[in-house]
Amino acid sequence: MPQELRIVLRNVGKIDALKIDEYLDAGGYKPLEKARSMPQEDLIREIKQSGLRGRGGAGFNTGQKLEFTFRAAGDQKYVICNADEGEPGTYKDRVIMQGDPQAVIEGMAICGYAVGATRGYIYCRAEYSYVADILKAAIAQAKEKGVLGDFEVEVCLGAGAYVCGEETALIESIEGRRGEPRCKPPYPPVSGLWGKPTVVANVETLANLPPIVEKGSEWFSGIGAPAYPGTRVLTLTGDVVNRIFIEAPTDTTVREVIYDFGGGIPGGKKFQSVQVGGNSGALIPESLLGAKIAFDAMAAVGATLGSGAVFVLDETRDLRDVVCRMARFFEQESCGKCTPCREGTMRIADICEKVSVGKGRAADLALLQEIGEMMAIACFCGLGQAAPTPVLTAIRHFDLLGGKGCA
């Protein structure tokens, strides 16, 4: 029976999020002290060697990102916490921020010291305005205690746009513009907020940094899957008995997540499909449930780890209807900047609608395939590139024209 391993969630449920003294009593801000006593290159090397990779979905080596930012020239550098958690089925970052906001702030301060940034921004989605209040209070307490040194943090609210989870669209939003992504390269570590070197990191990634600094890279790299060490915080939704959040090592399998932690499918129904990673994740069949919840392991079976959302569908679900709803999400959230996404998401949604009312034909599936392949190459950012994933994997693994219980 697999067990949770709470590294990111170490304090959640155990301390009062609005009492910094409890965070300090639990050992908080000692890692930052330790980090600040190390030369920056040593700190960055340590984080690199831990193997920590981004927990927002892109999975880039965090230490490497810090190194790029450290080496970039700039009279002012920034650390941005990406708290624009918009991926449907995901609320892990909210749990972390509500339960242990200081862990996120400390993680930002560690990054700040590492790269030489004295200013940080937490870009918090508008849907989490009640979380922003907690963050602001936590920042004020940290400032009062003097634990942040010369590092200053502010909260900046989003305004309801999924695309602002993309790091350059997020930066555009902080700069007071439409959340339209920028051309990469240059990447934010070289040219980010107001053109300055910027680290953009996910909430969960940042919350991992204090324990890594405290316990060392060897400790962390020994947990879970070697190529993607540590844990993931997962949120279970859909047709699963336990609609909960858990934190498990990255060598846990999807099957274990659904059946051991999730309690299996309610009502004695059979499993049909699971979508891991949020709305842009792949819909995978039972045969692939042995995959581990690690970035490369999931990619190897054509699936996505992404945001860690685990959305389960039982045999009674009409995949045509669910896929259509997922397609409409992308049509809604496309920023409109690039033609392949703006038009592609609309066409995919329209064809999926046709399929969902039973009027789909094989030619429609072929067209969806063509549009999807085009978008993966031509779209300007990850939103458009990933948007076709649900429908394309539904076509690959299931009989999408078939209808209810079409596994």
Next chain:
Amino acid sequence: MADLKQADPSSVEAARAGNWIRDLLKEVSALLERTKELLANSVSMFQRQETKANDGEVNQMSNYEGLFHEYKGLPGGIIQSFHAIQNGVGYLTEEAMLAAAKVFGVPAKDAYEVASFYSYFSTKPRGKNIIRICESAPCHVAGANEVIAALEQELGIRVGETTSDGKFALEFAECVGQCQDTPVITVNGKPFGKVSAGSVGEILAQF
């Protein structure tokens, strides 16, 4: 009226036609009066709404400018200031957007571009209490459609509309990150989870 029985048939017909036309004209005139009345009512309703909406600090161009100056140096400045305006007035008036463009030093179309991009912003007046229904896949499979139907019935409006008393606006939203309690709605940003057709009434009663 002259004794028609004594007049010749053609002039009786003419007189009847004349009376019919006169009655018809009276009816048309009454209808036109009624239409004028209705138009006057809706104009003054709109004016009342604008005035009601503009109650408080932000009711003039100069007050908008004052508010925008407060946000000018802040990150996401214009976006944060739009949030502040909406919290007060309920939507982004044309006046507000033009004042924002002036203070933030951007073309008017940029202010409008920002206002029209983000789903939280509205450039049209809408109900005082904003109800958002999550329609993302996890809420969808948990029964969001039933909640939508119940809300539409309870409020007497379709999604995208505002109730006639201006109290509630109904909008779709994508995932609000409360997926442990699907299906979810928010009212003025506050989430309500595990909503059912039966619980919609008691949620609305709180506002």
